[in-house]
Amino acid sequence: ETGVTQTPRHLVMGMTNKKSLKCEQHLGHNAMYWYKQSAKKPLELMFVYNFKEQTENNSVPSRFSPECPNSSHLFLHLHTLQPEDSALYLCASSQGTGSGANVLTFGAGSRLTVL
Amino acid sequence: GQNIDQPTEMTATEGAIVQINCTYQTSGFNGLFWYQQHAGEAPTFLSYNVLDGLEEKGRFSSFLSRSKGYSYLLLKELQMKDSASYLCAVRDEDYKLSFGAGTTVTVRA
Numbered sequence: 551e552t553g554v555t556q557t558p559r560h561l562v563m564g565m566t567n568k569k570s571l572k573c574e575q576h577l578g579h580n581a582m583y584w585y586k587q588s589a590k591k592p593l594e595l596m597f598v599y600n601f602k603e604q605t606e607n608n609s610v611p612s613r614f615s616p617e618c619p620n621s622s623h624l625f626l627h628l629h630t631l632q633p634e635d636s637a638l639y640l641c642a643s644s645q646g647t648g649s650g651a652n653v654l655t656f657g658a659g660s661r662l663t664v665l
Numbered sequence: 666g667q668n669i670d671q672p673t674e675m676t677a678t679e680g681a682i683v684q685i686n687c688t689y690q691t692s693g694f695n696g697l698f699w700y701q702q703h704a705g706e707a708p709t710f711l712s713y714n715v716l717d718g719l720e721e722k723g724r725f726s727s728f729l730s731r732s733k734g735y736s737y738l739l740l741k742e743l744q745m746k747d748s749a750s751y752l753c754a755v756r757d758e759d760y761k762l763s764f765g766a767g768t769t770v771t772v773r774a
Contacts, residue, residue, distance in 0.1 A: 552707050552709065554707070590673070590768045592669065592763070592764040592765055592767075593708075593752070593754075593764040593768055595761075595762070640707070640708070647760065648760050649695070649760065653698070653710045653713065653762075654698075654700075654708075654710070654762070655707075655709055655710070656707040656708045656709070657699075657707055658705070658706055658707045659707065
């Protein structure tokens with residue numbers, strides 16, 4: 551248990567479905583992140599939120615819609631996804647986003663399969 | 666974009682030493698991180714280097730040479746539980762973190 555909890559751990563959806571991924575952190579951190587992890591590829595940063603405000607959107611398609619209602623919760627709303635969106639989606643949190651060690655604490659991820 | 670290279674796979678014997686190299690080309694530098702990720706689990710923080718030299722933490726050590734754009738993670742006295750993927754990540758001048766694709770280490774008995 552890292553202090554960052556992601557649900558669901560596994561999700562299978564069709565291309566016309568709408569689903570959401572949830573992330574909750576119990577570490578008192580101020581920043582939260584969504585990463586995409588595909589096999590044999592580097593982690594891709596998708597979104598960054600700092601004190602509930604989105605500070606980075608890494609050219610992510612609009613079929614992925616993030617929501618951050620407070621510093622402890624982060625959602626990723628999914629709609630009309632493509633099979634190539636199948637991947638492990640990792641949530642992470644950190645104390646800040648700037649200087650210092652700012653170690654990321656990751657959740658175990660949500661394994662998404664798009665049929 | 667940033668370029669971070671590390672070997673895809675390495676295999677070693679229990680009790681041995683393995684060195685995982687990471688080379689990077691980034692716009693500026695504000696620290697290098699190593700993370701460990703067991704299959705199906707969250708990546709977990711191992712080490713952070715921002716100055717040149719060796720940082721030792723028990724069986725794991727991490728080295729950095731900023732002038733060469735090079736780091737390595739040294740795993741000593743390998744144990745079966747060390748079988749995992751090891752991710753190198755570099756933070757650039759804008760404090761953006763970029764990851765390598767990871768090195769899968771398999772420890773054999």
